[in-house]
Amino acid sequence: MHKKANFVLFTVTVILLCASFFLPNAEGNGVISIKISRMKSGLEQLLESGLDLKKLSLHLGSRIKGDKNTTVPLFKFLDYEYYGEVLIGHPGQKFRAVFDTTWAYSWVTSKRCSSFSIPCMLRNKYDHDVSSTYVEDGRKFNHTLGFKGFFSKDLFHVGQVNATNQGFIEMTELPLSYILSHADGIVGLGFPEASPLAKPVFLNLYTQGAINKPKFSIYLNRDRTTEKGGSITFGAYDTSHIAKNTSVTFLGITRKYYWEFRMDRIVVRKGIKERVLCKNGCNAFPDTSSNVIAGPPDEIEYINDAIGAEEFFFGRYRISCDHIHKSPFIKFSLSRKNFTLKGADYVEQMTYGGVMVCLSAFAANTIPGYQDRWILGGAFLSRFFTVYDFNSSGNYQIGFAPINSNITEY
Numbered sequence: 531m532h533k534k535a536n537f538v539l540f541t542v543t544v545i546l547l548c549a550s551f552f553l554p555n556a557e558g559n560g561v562i563s564i565k566i567s568r569m570k571s572g573l574e575q576l577l578e579s580g581l582d583l584k585k586l587s588l589h590l591g592s593r594i595k596g597d598k599n600t601t602v603p604l605f606k607f608l609d610y611e612y613y614g615e616v617l618i619g620h621p622g623q624k625f626r627a628v629f630d631t632t633w634a635y636s637w638v639t640s641k642r643c644s645s646f647s648i649p650c651m652l653r654n655k656y657d658h659d660v661s662s663t664y665v666e667d668g669r670k671f672n673h674t675l676g677f678k679g680f681f682s683k684d685l686f687h688v689g690q691v692n693a694t695n696q697g698f699i700e701m702t703e704l705p706l707s708y709i710l711s712h713a714d715g716i717v718g719l720g721f722p723e724a725s726p727l728a729k730p731v732f733l734n735l736y737t738q739g740a741i742n743k744p745k746f747s748i749y750l751n752r753d754r755t756t757e758k759g760g761s762i763t764f765g766a767y768d769t770s771h772i773a774k775n776t777s778v779t780f781l782g783i784t785r786k787y788y789w790e791f792r793m794d795r796i797v798v799r800k801g802i803k804e805r806v807l808c809k810n811g812c813n814a815f816p817d818t819s820s821n822v823i824a825g826p827p828d829e830i831e832y833i834n835d836a837i838g839a840e841e842f843f844f845g846r847y848r849i850s851c852d853h854i855h856k857s858p859f860i861k862f863s864l865s866r867k868n869f870t871l872k873g874a875d876y877v878e879q880m881t882y883g884g885v886m887v888c889l890s891a892f893a894a895n896t897i898p899g900y901q902d903r904w905i906l907g908g909a910f911l912s913r914f915f916t917v918y919d920f921n922s923s924g925n926y927q928i929g930f931a932p933i934n935s936n937i938t939e940y
């Protein structure tokens with residue numbers, strides 16, 4: 531019990547330490563841009579607090595009832611780093627949302643969530659009773675990871691435009707592992723095929739005429755000297771974030787669920803030998819909600835071995851900070867073009883009990899049934915700008931371009 535009290539105190543402190551976020555801005559002409567702020571992830575906060583992580587992971591794992599496998603939510607929630615602001619209802623209630631390419635539904639913590647629930651206690655809660663634009667739905671939502679809630683409809687205000695009658699979930703139960711996340715909810719950027727009970731926000735913005743073009747783009751910035759985490763632009767893509775003299779490489783979507791596409795191969799150099807992973811091509815999708823690059827466990831083990839990283843905790847690997855500049859390039863081939871990451875891109879520097887530690891961004895994909903997928907998180911997306919084109923004639927495509935690293939503005 532004493533330990534639990536400490537843990538709650540720690541979490542409250544974490545929340546209080548959170549940096550404030552920025553207000554969205556409007557650009558007019560059917561294009562809107564939402565500023566994304568970068569905050570210390572739960573993982574970073576945990577490391578800095580110097581807690582015994584092995585004990586903590588056991589403690590958390592044993593307390594999560596009903597979670598079949600805690601690895602996935604834990605490592606995802608620990609890694610949340612980028613947030614934008616949304617207002618829901620009228621008058622608008624303010625929430626800190628993760629714009630997440632790996633969730634289909636949008637959701638927010640509900641006022642109906644028990645006040646004894648620790649994960650609910652710590653975040654802003656939506657109250658439909660005080661919103662004049664609320665429309666009842668009431669269908670239940672039940673997720674194996676421990677999320678429960680019900681559907682509602684209300685106005686979503688993003689980047690100074692509104693989507694009316696937006697379907698979303700009011701969460702009334704959150705898994706305990708969610709305690710480490712700072713988000714009040716999620717704006718789902720997955721496919722309508724994956725969210726049959728509520729059309730995604732980006733689609734409503736388009737069909738309701740708030741944006742002119744059926745596309746959005748994401749720019750993430752991992753520069754630790756600033757809280758400016760990047761931006762998400764709906765209705766267009768902002769070419770100022772693309773490196774000079776490069777263009778966007780577009781790929782077709784192979785499965786309309788998340789933004790899944792076919793990757794040709796990955797090439798890693800170890801010593802003088804080059805090894806090809808994802809040999810005959812593989813499926814991959816972007817993940818804006820985590821910094822990790824996840825892949826099949828054996829291939830991830832190979833990469834971590836090649837870059838000299840060793841297993842640390844929570845399935846993450848540690849690498850000597852002196853090795854970053856000697857670390858090999860890792861080439862992701864998309865549509866026969868190389869998208870190359872260097873050590874500084876795939877190594878995260880954090881402090882642990884006052885000492886600098888460096889973590890490899892490569893972690894095994896442990897999602898049951900999905901272990902053959904490559905999930906490209908922040909370590910990849912903060913080097914490569916992404917364009918999401920949901921062309922109304924059904925030609926969905928995703929585009930990648932190197933980021934213009936001279937621009938660190940939103």
Ligand SMILES: *[C@@H]1O[C@H](CO)[C@@H](O)[C@H](O)[C@H]1NC(C)=O
Nearest residue numbers: 617619620621622685687692
């Ligand atoms: C959009 O929603 C906000 C927040 O509820 C509200 O203040 C504003 O008047 C709405 N704008 C329009 C054009 O409906």
Ligand SMILES: *[C@@H]1O[C@H](CO)[C@@H](O)[C@H](O)[C@H]1NC(C)=O
Nearest residue numbers: 596670671672673674675678
């Ligand atoms: C939610 O799912 C769990 C496990 O899949 C099940 O035990 C429970 O009865 C479900 N609850 C509702 C309200 O459907």
Ligand SMILES: *[C@@H]1O[C@H](CO)[C@@H](O)[C@H](O)[C@H]1NC(C)=O
Nearest residue numbers: 772773774775776777934936
């Ligand atoms: C871009 O390409 C043009 C024409 O090929 C060249 O003159 C210019 O120097 C290039 N700019 C950069 C930044 O490489």
Ligand SMILES: *[C@@H]1O[C@H](CO)[C@@H](O)[C@H](O)[C@H]1NC(C)=O
Nearest residue numbers: 797804861863866867868869
């Ligand atoms: C991409 O990288 C591979 C492996 O190093 C190399 O053989 C190939 O020539 C590169 N392709 C381009 C277009 O640079």
Ligand SMILES: *[C@@H]1O[C@H](CO)[C@@H](O)[C@H](O)[C@H]1NC(C)=O
Nearest residue numbers: 598599600601895896897898
């Ligand atoms: C979680 O799933 C992964 C992969 O399926 C497995 O290796 C691991 O042992 C599981 N953990 C638990 C606690 O069941």
Ligand SMILES: *[C@@H]1O[C@H](CO)[C@@H](O)[C@H](O)[C@H]1NC(C)=O
Nearest residue numbers: 743744920921922923924925
């Ligand atoms: C959809 O994509 C096709 C082929 O790429 C293009 O010809 C068409 O103009 C696009 N339509 C819209 C509405 O963007």
